[in-house]
Amino acid sequence: MSFTPAYRPDPRFQALGGDFADPVQPADFPETALRFRNDRAAATVGLEALDDAAWIRHFGRFDPLPDNQSVPLAMRYHGHQFRVYNPDLGDGRGFLFAQARERGTDRLLDLATKGSGQTPWSRAGDGRLTLKGGVREILAATLLEALGAPTSRAFSLIETGEALTRGDEPSPTRSAVLTRLSHSHIRFGTFQRLAYFERRDLIVRLIDHVVELYYPELADAPDRPAALMEAVVAASARLLARWMAAGFVHGVLNTDNMVVTGESFDYGPWRFLPRNDPNFTAAYFDHQGLYSFGRQPEAVFWNLQQLAACLTLVTDQQGLLAALNGFSDAYRTALRAAILDRLGVRSRGAEADIELVNSAFRALAEGGEGLRWEPFFFDWFGGEASTGRAMDGPRAELYRTENFEIFRRRLAAFDPDWPERLADPVFQRPEPEELIIEEVESLWAPIAAEDDWGPLHAKLDRIESARRAYDLGAAGDKKAAS
Incomplete structure (x- = not known):
């Protein structure tokens, strides 16, 4: 039996009907090498027992999964691309293949x-x-998950x-x-398309669908659209x-690249910061720096405004x-929690x-060229409990400068959050797992030259070790329960 009892198919998007997606056929590829x-x-969705042959049938040839969607669906949407509205979007090289319930949480997940x-939207x-993509x-x-990002x-x-x-x-x-597993693929642009055609009835239908499946706690809200917006x-x-x-710099924060469940997906020209730089951009074609690191809050808020504009129809x-006015406070509160998690200390x-x-942030800025972003958080993970590790490590000389005095003094006042994590072998290493562009290219080079996948899989193993060591998701669960 290839499917475990944890496999619980629940194809719900198809019930929205033909106004939301088009049935398509997958390409017939000449080869399928896993x-x-x-x-x-x-x-998490009961598919781990598939042997490689079955895996390739389902995720290379796209034979339907049992009791799931009978045909793939190319989703319809519009969107602002670099703030220029584009009504000619939609799933142009992908589709929704299946939906299933997640083991343990019962969340609905998309494949x-x-x-x-x-597809009809390929243009x-x-x-x-x-x-390479x-x-x-x-x-x-993989790295974003390890660092606690949805x-x-x-x-x-x-x-x-x-x-x-190319x-x-x-x-x-x-x-x-590529097949990805995600909570939802309903984009801000999904609503934008319906607003463009002034289909109030379909906006209401989509709101009800999103609330039922992703925000059931809002079912009895007196103003369901406003509650969903919040x-x-x-x-x-x-x-x-x-x-x-x-x-992390997403690179292309268009409205069709943001989903209603607040998860990141569809990684194009992304980058991780080599060091603190608010003007750092990921996309070579972002000439104005619209989606630079420091402007990502502005970009996300602008996209939320476009979603709100759609909901004014209903x-x-x-x-x-x-709801929009609550964004700044929500972001500041979430950022404080995120930084404390990255430093491994309690509020x-x-x-x-x-x-x-x-x-x-001041220490990161004043560290200049000598301080990379990820090593800073790695060195000080656990707060005062990591002082010896940081002050004996490769950046010790930098940490002894006056620029870091205030940061070190303030950090010393915070208790470590589950300090037993520091016993993990990951924290005995001098350097963290990071993904600056030079390493990404070095991981691709042996694949391109010699079909050598060893360095990539070794890197993924190391990131997985870091994920378990940081255990940010579990730490967050413990905080929520305490």
Whole structure:
């Protein structure tokens, strides 16, 4: 039996009907070579027992999963791209393949694709994904999860044997199809498309669908659209805070790249900061720095405003404005929590927390070229309990300078949060796991040159070790329960 009892199919999106998606056929690839399967993610939906042949049938050939969607669905949406409205979007190289309930939480999860072939929304595109693009998404999602950010998980990567031509990398290049596991693929742009066509009835239907499946606590809200807006604001603020704490730059924060459940997905020209720089951009084509690291809060809030504008078709503005006005406080609160989690210390109350967070950002800024983003949080994880580790480590000389005096003094006042984590072998290493662009390229190089996947899989193993060591998700669960 390939499917465990934890496999609980629940294909709900298809019930919304033909106004929301189009049935499509996956591409018939000349080859299907399995390059990556995420068995930890698969176990959450009862698919970890599939052998490789069955895995390839379902995630390379896209044979339907039992009792799930009978055909893939290319989702319809619009969106602002660099703040220019585009009504010609939609799933152009992907589709929703299946939905299932998550083991333990009962959350509804999507299995969706990237690079699975042309759809009615492909326009002039070939519907394909480069193998390098798939590798980059695996890396981004894996590290973000380790650092406590809400994210889709790279589920499967299968090389497909086609030679692709791309203008932004050496061509021809290898092709692949990626499957990701995520809470939802309902974008801000899904609502924008319905507002564009003034389909109030469909907006109400979509709101009811989102509330039922993702925010059931809002079912009895007197103003359901405003209550949903408030929930999406809170989820987006938390996502943004976790990006900023991770030093992550999404690169393309268009409205079609944000979902109502507040998770990051669809990783294109992402980057992790090499060091503190608010003007750092991820996309080479972002000439104005619209989506630079320091402008990500502005970008997320602007996108939330566009979602609120759609909901004005079905409710009064007052509740929507109140939800939007809560964004700044929600973000600041979420950022304090995110930075404290990254430093591995317990809250001492809002005022002390704010002082610590501000001093951490100042220390990062004043560290200059000699201080990379990720090593700073790694060195001081656990607070005062890591003083010896930090002051004997490779950045000890920098930490002894006057610039770090205030930060160290304030950090010393905070108790470590589950200090037993520091006994993990990960914290006996001099350097953390990070993903600055030079390392990403070095991981791709042996794949491109010699089909050597060893360095990539070794890196993923090390990131997994870091995830278990930080255990940020579990720490957050413990805090919520205390």
